[in-house]
Amino acid sequence: MHTGTLRMTKQRLLILDELMKVRNHPTAYEVYGMVKRTMPQISLGTVYRNLEFLSNCGRIQRLSFGSGKRRYDGNPDNHHHLCCMACGRVDDLPAVMQMEDALNRMLDEIGGYQVKGLSIEAYGICPACREMQDQEGKNKTIRRELWGNSRARRQRRI
């Protein structure tokens, strides 16, 4: 990093530092909560402005999935993203050479572009939400069975 071209204030350094510690792509408000532990007097506006500054400089990534809130990513490695449509969590998807090569070839064939960068945002249901949905499905079945049994008992009584 060239500190000469990018002025790093104490606040900016702390924000960058906190952001690079996590992998959950926090919103500005979540970063504010993290930074406040070390710098209690910092304001949300300052955090937001610095996050915008850092993303404009390319030091961090700014993610906005669909109409969702802006999230920030301090992971410097080349990677893509998976977004859960149920809970909104964003996970990293490591870059896979073969996949990128195939996509780049396809984009060249279809669009005639020589691709220099690729960023994938995949949408779906995360493992935790899938498990919850499975569980809900099971509970519904159990409720149906219980209800069925009590009705059977009532009918026997009659």
Ligand SMILES: [Zn+2]
């Ligand atoms: Zn989820």
Ligand SMILES: [Zn+2]
């Ligand atoms: Zn990421």
